[in-house]
Amino acid sequence: MAQNGPKILVVDDEHINVEFFQVMLSRLGYQVSTAGDGDDALDKIVQEQPDLVLLDNILPGRTGWEVTRLVKQEPEYEAVSGTSIIMFSAMDEVEDKVEGFELGIEDYITKPFNFSEVLARIQAVLRQRELSRQVARRERRIALVESLNSSLIYFTRHIKMPMQELRDVAQELDITDAEAVRGLVQRILEYTGETLATVEGLEEEVQELQSQGDELKSKELSLEDLESKFRKHAAMTLHGVARKRE
Secondary structure, three states: OOOOOOEEEEEOOOHHHHHHHHHHHHHOOOEEEEEOOHHHHHHHHHHHOOOEEEEEOOOOOOOHHHHHHHHHHOHHHHHHOOOEEEEEEOOOOHHHHHHHHHHOOOEEEEOOOOHHHHHHHHHHHHHHHHHHHHHHHHHHHHHHHHHHHHHHHHHHHHHHHHHHHHHHHHHHOOOOOHHHHHHHHHHHHHHHHHHHHHHHHHHHHHHHHHHHHHHHHHHOOOHHHHHHHHHHHHHHHHHHHHHHHO
């Protein structure tokens, strides 16, 4: 299967676990990279920005807890704070699980693990991540529309008052007064220039907002399409797992 799926970073100091996940997930179409300690994991999270991190909590140097706390809470790692994390642990205590979730992990799996269960949890986390991205894109599109509406309101207010003023002056104008007529014409020319400049600025802003909106829309999927996408991927993945069991 071509490796064009979500990017997964596997972090574990046990080579056999790393090799197992690298082989299995790569064969199922995921893009897999690995790290053997907490510092290496932090570097790769920043550099590669994976969609998901499978993170062992017991590591040389920085523990999985420390890596999670830094990524999720420290300003230095704000750019990758939304990275999804599934933590692996040999500890099955409720306190450990609670601590993990309070730090911001998406799921907690106790060793020894069943690969089919891990795969199902990976898919669930990735599905939730994609749903969150879709919501964020739509919120940004709504913000763009609101920005455009504000610009249009400003524009209408900007031209309304001068137009009313010019109308009032024109209604009271003595057309036999050449000086007054020239003054009105001059004001109209000045106002027209200002209005054209405002229109050009608004036009550029509208084009930029439309371009951003089109880009966001091109990346959006309906909930039905998104569900279909994940069902298709899940079916292909389960088929791959079944073939490997034969």
